[in-house]
Each structure stands twice: as structure tokens, then as C-alpha cells.
Amino acid sequence: MAGPRWLDDHQQRAWRGYLAMQAQLQAQLGRRLQAESGISLADFDVLVALSERDAPLRVQELADGLQWEKSRLSHHLARMQKRGLVERQDCPDDARGAFIVLSIEGRRAIEQAAPGHVEAVRALVFDGLDDRQVEAWAAISDEVLARVEQDRAKGS
């Protein structure tokens, strides 16, 4: 390695701004969701994934869709099941496997939570950005994500 190249001023400013924005946005969306609907952002993601595909879902499929580690999902599902948000069914094809389904309570929770959450995202993010900025943001996210995934694949 030929000595690190540091960030220039613009990059430094963009990076610090991004870090602050990212942390605060996530925290605020989480607080609002918790206050208005009693669920966390993680719960929300699981419930959305389950309700989008309205059929029993294998744990691994769910993990792939969410891009979560299987053990994180396993722990999280156990907690959600204890709170009555999801239910398990056993899987006839594969005795190791498990199916996860939304409970009545879980469906009620996601339907109650979604409008407020979407509204919060719109109010905190998209109401402040014009079309060109939204396009730019998507392009930046795609580019960075591609590099991260390439790096992840290389490093492992």
C-alpha cells in the first residue's frame, strides 16, 4: 500500500454530512414508528416482507429477501412470535424447515403502521428533494452498493 490517500475537503464534508444524516434519519423514523405503532423498523421490514408475499415463507427465503443473517432473523422471529406478530408452521417437504406466516395481529400491525411510516419518509426526505435529486440519490446508492458488494465478494 502506497500510503493512504486522504479525503479532500468536499469529500470530507459529504462524508460527515452523510453519516450525520443517516444516523439521525434512521433514529427519527424509528422513534416515530415506535411511538405511533409500537413496532421497530426491523419489525416493520419483516412484516412488509411477509405481507408482500402473502404465503408461508421459509426462514431462509425471508433472510435472503431482507438481506439479514439467518441467526439475526431467527432471534428476531422468536421475539416477534412471543409478541404475537408472526406464527410458525412446520414444513411437510423438509422436516428441518419452518414456515413463517403473519398472524392476524401482525397483519393488523403492518396495516396500521404503514401509512404513517410512508408519510414520515415523505415528509422527512422526499418533500425536500426535487426530481433531479431523487434520481441522483438513486444513482449514487446504486453505485456505492455495487462497490460494496464487489468488495464483500472479493474479501470473503
Next chain:
Amino acid sequence: MAGPRWLDDHQQRAWRGYLAMQAQLQAQLGRRLQAESGISLADFDVLVALSERDAPLRVQELADGLQWEKSRLSHHLARMQKRGLVERQDCPDDARGAFIVLSIEGRRAIEQAAPGHVEAVRALVFDGLDDRQVEAWAAISDEVLARVEQDRAKGS
């Protein structure tokens, strides 16, 4: 409330892209930092804050600078102290207070970790973006952060 306004297709795409990028970027930077230097992103932030102001820092000042909750910081400092990365000094002016300083070990850790971390940020993020995108990113972050902080102030 007049019924929620949903996100349009571009917004939806930008939002999902951002969420995925954000999660993967953070995870990858954290993994690399942990692997190369044995510290977490949170440790890194604390160590940077302490090393930038090279003087004993009150816990509350540190919390303000990091935008962390005091109790999160208190727990984290306890763990970092146990690992020998920071030290506490008592505060003559205010017997309730505590000063936090980098230990020798902590200074060594941040100096060892920083170049690789900066390099990772550059490689995963800025090498893929041109100047216009970096500017756009900074502007978007500023705009969103301003809205989040306004919302946070209003809601409390």
C-alpha cells in the same frame, strides 16, 4: 390527515436503494475495521472525537459532539475503559463530572486504524463518484438532516 400520499416509482426506487446501500455500506465498513484493527465503528468515532480535541473531555461534551445519548456513551466508555482504550480522570471543578482521555493504547489504536478506514471509505464510496455527485450527495444529506432536526424539535 387527508389519507397518506404514497411514494411514486422513482421515490420508491430511490428509497429502497438507499436503505440497501446504507445497511451494506455500514456493515462492510464495520467488518473491515474490525478485521484490520480490532475496533468497531462506534469505537472509531469515540477515538476520533477524543483525538481531535487533544485534551480531557467531559462526558457530556463528548456526547454532544458524537450526537449520542449520554447513557449509550456511558456504557460504551465503560467497555472501552475495560479494554484499555480510554481512561477517566476526575474533575476538580465539578465533583459530579468526569474527564475522558485517550490512553496510550487508544492513541495507538486510532492511529493504526485511521488510514485503512479512510482508504476503505474512499474505495467503497468516493472512487465511484464524480465531483458533481459528491456535491449532490452533500446537498441531499444537508437537506434531509435539516428536516429531521426540525421534525425532532417539533415532536418533542
Next chain:
DNA sequence: TCCTGTTCGGTGACACGTCAACGAGTAGCA
């Protein structure tokens, strides 16, 4: 001096995420 309200930082309980390891079950092949 005393009382009241506030600030400082820490604590305990609990939810969450990661890692390594596990048992149970499956698949392929001799």
C-alpha cells in the same frame, strides 16, 4: 442556612445483532 430544581454521569433491565457452534435432517454416492 435550607429548600427546590436541575444537571452530571452511571446503573439495571431488556431488546437487538453477531459469531461460533450445534443437532436434526437431507442428498449423493459407494
Next chain:
DNA sequence: TGCTACTCGTTGACGTGTCACCGAACAGGA
């Protein structure tokens, strides 16, 4: 059938983040 290798999902240990609450110390006025 028996062997090996692998996948499925879970578990336990541990580090982390949040919330409510606490005792100690400070600040200011009666």
C-alpha cells in the same frame, strides 16, 4: 445400506443501544 458432506434453523455467549430511573452534586432564591 452405510458413509460423508451439506443445509436448515436454533442456541448461547457476548457486545451493543435504549429506556427509566437513581444518587450525588450543583445553583439559586427564601
